[in-house]
Amino acid sequence: MSDPTPVFDDLREESRELDLLVAELTEQEWARATPAPRWSIAHQIAHLRWTDRAALLAMSDEAAFRKFAEQALTSPDSFVDEGADEGARLAPAELLTRWRDGRQQLDRALREAAARHTRFPWFGPPMSAASMATGRLMETWAHGQDVADALGVVRTPTDRLRHVVHIGVRARNFAFGVRGLPAPEEEFRVEVRAPWGELWTHGPEDAPQRVTGPAVDFCLLVTQRAHRADLALTAEGPDADRWLDIAQAFAGLPGAGREPKVGAPEEPGR
Template sequence: MSDPTPVFADLREESRELDLLVAELTEQEWARATPAPRWSIAHQIAHLHWTDRAALLAVSDEAAFRKFAEQALTSPDSFVDDGAAEGARLGPAELLTRWREGRQSLDRALREAAARHTRFPWFGPPMSAASMATGRLMETWAHGQDVADALGVVRAPTDRLRHVVHIGMRARDFAFGARGLPAPREEFRVEVRAPSGELWTYGPEDAAQRITGPAVDLCLLVTQRAHRADLALTAEGPDADRWLDIAQAFAGPPGTGRAPGEAAPGEAAPQAAAPEEPIR
């Protein structure tokens, strides 16, 4: 069994970097609009906090989580927005404190769950601790991109993006199915250059269809934080080319993404799909 510790450390560091981005904002800046329709910076952080709370319940109290999930799913089209709006009504200092405390509690709970090799319920299939942490990192990075775009900040990408690429690759067939399209019969070869310069490769080396480009661009694509026309990704083969039009690393219905030329994507992503489990 692989050691899940690195993804826990990477999630903690990804959250810390986003924390540094928002910690000194004024109340007016917390209210600044982000690329997600009707979502301010406060909504983005509140959404991350809401999902951390849900994850903590799933890990620590299965019965309480199932009750929580049942309540949320009574409004499947609005519970994500409702949770973000509830948190955004808090003052910035209170929201920041709650987000920090929730992150710390979830980190401890995930490490304990990993040590026990347990799995726990989620809105889709049961999750491992490593899968949950990977999904939380993907969401933290993606919503952090929304915050950075709202502030006009250019973030330096890191090799923590490997986790986001992994989810995007695992979600390939789901992206086709979400649009009523048959999944490709063959694997793609994907070769992306990491921020460190390392080449990350996926799929058979002799695959007939392939995708190449910077890893950060693939992450922006699969989280729908940029349009493919604005990214340096290339595809060889009809299915690979089609995937670059529809890729998404999150569960739920197809996202609208962003129009070409937009500096940021058009819509907040729903809950992250687990990279090691089927996607609901």
């Protein structure tokens, strides 16, 4: 088993970078709307705190987490929003403190759990500590993008994007299954290029169905932070083409995604 420490370190750094974006915001800025309907910057941070707490519960008390997940299934359309609403009602300083405390607790729990090679229940498939950290990093990056967009900040891409690409590729069959669609039988070739030129690849080199394009665009797609029409991703093959319409890296119900920008050009190859 490979050493999971790098993904734990990267999750900590991704969270720290988002913390720097929000730490000095005024109360009015915390209330600023983000691209997610009805969610302010406070909602975004409250959701990350809420999900960190869910992860800690899954790692510490499996029975309690399963009860928590069952409650979520009774009202899947509102459960996540209710959690974000609850946190967003806190004073910004209190919300920030609770998010920071939860991050530290989760960081310690992940590192301790990795030594035991334990798997934990989750809203999707069971998770190892490394997989849980990868999922938390993906969500932190995605919700951090919403915060950055609300503030008009352009973030510098980092090597941590490779984790978002990885989970996006691994979640391919889940994206089909959650929509009641049969998963493709064959693997795809995914080739995405980091902004500094490095090529990240997944799947057989000779696979007839392929997805290619910028790594940042692929991450925006699988986290549903941008519409496919606004991204420079190319699909070869009908199943790969369908995947780009429904891709999601996160567990739970199919996301609504984002609307295309007005007048956006059609994605090449469609």
